Amino acid sequence: MKTGALIIASGDYGEGQQDNEGIPVFLPMYPLDGTTVIKGEIAKLRKAKISPILVLTGCHSETLQLHLSHNNVVIIEDEDYQRHSFTDALALGLLQAKEQMDRVLVLPVEYPAFADKTLEQLLDCEHSAVPAYEEQPGWPRSIVMDADLDEQQNAEDLWTQLNTEHLFTDDPGITYSLLEENGVDHISQYLKDRWNATTLHFRNKLVISREEDFFGPGVYDLLKYIDETGSIQAAAAKMNMSYSKGWKIINRAEKELGFRFLNRCNGGKNGGSSTITPEGRVFMERYHAMVEDMRRITQNFFDVYFGEFQ
Structure with missing residues (x-):
């Protein structure tokens, strides 16, 4: 089964978003964990050998395309992103993905804290699945492509399909959103804790x-x-x-x-x-x-x- 990914980054992320100091930011390009939010997500997907990776853009599309110009991703532009709901964006992205993969991992760009182990669980699952931590659903979500998918298919039907069987995990990061209050601090600490727990490292100090x-x-x-x-x-x-x-x-x-x-x-x-x-x-x-x-x-x-x- 050929598995690719769809990162949905078409929302109004550049409108009204601010960092901890009140400075306007464009969320997909926000610095996080030594890179940017979206480049970090792409790197995790690449590590899991997921390809192709589609990125649905909208807000500040040209800026984001330039930012990702050397990341070997497929750009899909939603020119009507301001009028589209998430399910509309999902329908648009899946329609493009249908021709390139049998299964797609759907990821809203504001959920960057999923673990490598979560991706492994999703890839081992042969049907559509939603990762869940303590009964709370998270992201990314796996959807097996419908061969009959077309432009007339109702977006709500796609959303129903995406909310199918729960795949339980011990990874709380799947539920963390950058759009939540103190979301950046929460996710940064999560990533730091995971790095400390999984990476061999050293400590030194100057006295x-x-x-x-x-x-x-x-x-x-x-x-x-x-x-x-x-x-x-x-x-x-x-x-x-x-x-x-x-x-x-x-x-x-x-x-x-x-x-x-x-x-x-x-x-x-x-x-x-x-x-x-x-x-x-x-x-x-x-x-x-x-x-x-x-x-x-x-x-x-x-x-x-x-x-x-x-």
């Missing part, structure tokens, strides 16, 4: 010392949170650290380095306000830069020594 350690990830994070909140008390609370301990580790770092990290302004219900000094900011920037260089260089060595165990 600066004289006779004793005095500056490391904890001090850096505390200063970063102080920079964000303007408050030692708020920053310490964010790290589940006592106010007095926060002061202690900052004072120790300042004593060892011979300059202040903070400008203090006493008073107020939160114990006053604090800002990072110019010297402190330079030190923090250099610390962060060295951590990033260490991670990059060490990753290269890790791949050499342990890549075959992945």
Whole structure:
């Protein structure tokens, strides 16, 4: 059975969508997990040897086509996407897919968090199926093509066919949508957790010392949170650290380095306000830069020594 995929990315994803900072974004091209939403989905489908991959575009179609120009996908443009419902888009996409595959995995672009194991389950199933996690249906969904499918077939009939037999899985990611409240944060954490659970990786940290350690990830994070909140008390609370301990580790770092990290302004219900000094900011920037260089260089060595165990 020849199995392909249909990614439905034709909705008004570029109209009214905003990131966590309120900046307008085009959802299919939103940065996620080291790539973009839609390129990540395509990569997962390719890994499962699913081909061809059709992408139904609409909103910002030309931009999306350019974005995917080197991804070897088949573009279908829905010129009336603003008037079409999801089932209309589904009908349009399946009509194009009928000539190229026997079975299609349908994926709305806003559901990027499915696992490789879920794809394997769907591919092992010879009939149309809907993956479900704890009774909640998710995506992608598998539909065996109807040889009699034509332009007159009612979109609601297609939707009924797509909502057929449930295929139960332990993958909650199939239910996560980027369009939900805090959806980006939710999915990003899910992908990070899955990567940690399935990928061999390493941890390193940079600690600066004289006779004793005095500056490391904890001090850096505390200063970063102080920079964000303007408050030692708020920053310490964010790290589940006592106010007095926060002061202690900052004072120790300042004593060892011979300059202040903070400008203090006493008073107020939160114990006053604090800002990072110019010297402190330079030190923090250099610390962060060295951590990033260490991670990059060490990753290269890790791949050499342990890549075959992945």
